[in-house]
Amino acid sequence: MHPLLPSLIAACLYTSATAYQGLRITQRKVADKRLLALLGGIALLFHGASLFAQMYHSGGLVLDFFYAASLIAFAVIALTLIACLRIPVENLLLLLFPLGALTVVLAHFMPSGTTQLIDEEPGILLHILLSIIAYGMLTIAVFQSLLVLLQDHQLKNKQPSGLIKNFPPLQTMESLLFSFLWTGWVLLSLSLFSGALFINDLFAQHLAHKTILSCFAWVVFAVLLWGRHQLGWRGHKAIRWTLAGFCLLMLAYFGSKLVREFILHI
Structure with missing residues (x-):
């Protein structure tokens, strides 16, 4: 799969989740945690697919500046969604979902600074x-x-x-x-x-x-x-x-x- 499609889908889902959460806050209501988890989880699946298509090569992994930023954003959002199952940290997602949308798009459209492969x-x-x-x-x-x-x-x-x-x-x-x-x-x-x-x-x-x-x-x-x-x-x-x-x-x-x-x- 070409990485453009999953990158755009992930960015749209992150943006939709942010808009929904922001709207609930302006209405002084609590966002549905299950809906946030669903949107975030699906976005992570497409984010991960995009990263895999961009970073993985037969000779090793490419981990340039923007790929690394996108990968860390992926990890941050995944850890936060897991934490949401036990502790009340869903408000962090209002800051993290836009970060995910930004980094997944930049990883696709910004030029790579290196082609060096990382040993596996x-x-x-x-x-x-x-x-x-x-x-x-x-x-x-x-x-x-x-x-x-x-x-x-x-x-x-x-x-x-x-x-x-x-x-x-x-x-x-x-x-x-x-x-x-x-x-x-x-x-x-x-x-x-x-x-x-x-x-x-x-x-x-x-x-x-x-x-x-x-x-x-x-x-x-x-x-x-x-x-x-x-x-x-x-x-x-x-x-x-x-x-x-x-x-x-x-x-x-x-x-x-x-x-x-x-x-x-x-």
Whole structure:
């Protein structure tokens, strides 16, 4: 199947789900979680089909800048939909569905910066999988932190919007944030460990910046989690540390890929 059709179908489904959820919020009503899950699940199927058609080749995998962004968005949405089965995080989908629509379209229409194939050795694929899931979980944490910031601001100003009125209590929102952070940090730890185990030289010329910045991000998240446990960090301080760690992590991965693929062409 040509990847254009599933890409467009996925984008339309993501957009439809966003429009439906936004409409329910403006009406100050709760969106049907089952309908959101249905639209999101079908969109993920087409998103996955598009990614497979674009990325998989007989000699290995192509994981350029826009494919990687689309793949991480796929993972983020999938993790959030799974989380929705147990915890009240469906409001995150209002931010994540547009991200999915944007990345799946860009992955198809934007020019590829590289044609380098990734070795399909199991250890390398495990490292890539752990990295993507870790980035996905920490991306969810960042979006959750932004919602916590918005909720805290509106509650302090006593002007809760329709969106905020559908949120769980602020304490629950912060607890969910740190649950995502703990899970993402553990996965990031496993990702770094698997990289050290299966990649011959993590500090090779094209991996040095990625490795160093990822380690810095790991330290930032570790300090944040220690501060939460030992000092009771919460609110704006926790959000600032979350954003700092996420920026380092995204700079490590997407910054290095952007420079390599579109500037250095390697």
